[in-house]
Amino acid sequence: MPATDPADLTARLIRCPSVTPHEGGALTLLQPILEMAGFTCTRIERGAVSNLFARWGEKSANRRFGFNGHTDVVPPGNPEDWRFDPFSGTIAEGRLWGRGACDMKSGVAAFVAAAVDFVTETPPEDGAVILTITGDEEGDSIDGTTAILDWMATEGESMTHCLVGEPTCPQVMGEMIKHGRRGSMTATITARGLQGHSAYPHRARNPLPALVALLDRLARHELDRGNGNFDPSTLALTTIDTGNTASNVIPAQARAVLNIRFNDGHTGESLTAWLQQETEAAAAQSGIALELSARVSGESFVTEPGPFTELVAQAVKAECGVTPELSTSGGTSDARFIKDHCPVVEFGLVGQSMHQTDEHVEISHIHTLKAVYTRVLQGYFGQNRPG
Structure with a gap:
């Protein structure tokens, strides 16, 4: 044959x-x-x-x-x-x-x-x-x-x-x-405020500053420095969306997505808990409603x-x-x-x-x-x- x-x-x-x-x-x-x-x-x-x-x-x-x-x-x-x-x-x-x-x-x-x-x-x-x-x-x-x-x-x-x-x-x-x-997970953070005219910001609750501040804190956080088997874990911001096409309107809602590639110093569960803790702290500090959803695609x-x-x-x-x-x-x-x-x-x-x-x-x-x-x-x- x-x-x-x-x-x-x-x-x-x-x-x-x-x-x-x-x-x-x-x-x-x-x-x-x-x-x-x-x-x-x-x-x-x-x-x-x-x-x-x-x-x-x-x-x-x-x-x-x-x-x-x-x-x-x-x-x-x-x-x-x-x-x-x-x-x-x-x-x-x-x-x-x-x-x-x-x-x-x-x-x-x-x-x-x-x-x-x-x-x-x-x-x-x-x-x-x-x-x-x-x-x-x-x-x-x-x-x-x-x-x-x-x-x-x-x-x-x-x-x-x-x-x-x-x-x-x-x-x-x-x-x-x-x-x-490495493990992989994707998280979505949704910020909800109150829509209003950009000339009267005091009549609105802009969700963007709170969301951006949270994202900046997450992106600058050092997850780890790697180990003998793995490179350092990484967190990448992949999108921020409001769906807002008007320059003079404060949006009612904004949404951001991030992806984490993590080594064996973490689990999907531990990272989700960390993200949840950070999200809740940002919501308490800003007064903006912030909601987290996370999906782990692999450990x-x-x-x-x-x-x-x-x-x-x-x-x-x-x-x-x-x-x-x-x-x-x-x-x-x-x-x-x-x-x-x-x-x-x-x-x-x-x-x-x-x-x-x-x-x-x-x-x-x-x-x-x-x-x-x-x-x-x-x-x-x-x-x-x-x-």
């Missing part, structure tokens, strides 16, 4: 217009490929999202290695701004072009190709290979990997370790493995260095010729959900073009990524296995 070509599979996936939350034919393309290799596949539908769970081997196997990734993509924007049609999967200049080429249809194609060839050529004894592929990573992430994990819990399915195929390398293929992520986590991280690092070094750095930098990924299920790390391509116009990937890097994933599988089910 010929080896599965991950670059060709990536191109075919790019031609599936799977903009969140639409499946776009991507999972429909992958399922028969996996079933022909002996994987048992289950489509998991929740809300408007389609997901795919695939397992080779018995769910009672002693070791159950998992890969996780997503086939949904962000919108391409104006197609006329692209060199090639964003859903054409065009090959030019040694690169594969299209929406999702980098983030992360190439990663999915690489681990599908690696898994298919591995179980076909060297099927592990008392082992299972599990693929969890979601269509909701770029969206609200409510009905994607979380839906798969919920279904797995109900069905008695589990992974012993998992590798997420997100792009992890800033500039050089192989330079970085993500072994953790921080670290997979401690050990046999599992070393296994992945050795595979990366062998195929890329680079000793990878263990990092917790960047945004969030679905690893934030998997970390409650089993130990998880992330390794994938160079991510410079993700979400951009003319998104692309080096074709040679796709093949290298498949080789890394193959080495991981060989090592995991071989003699030097992580505990």
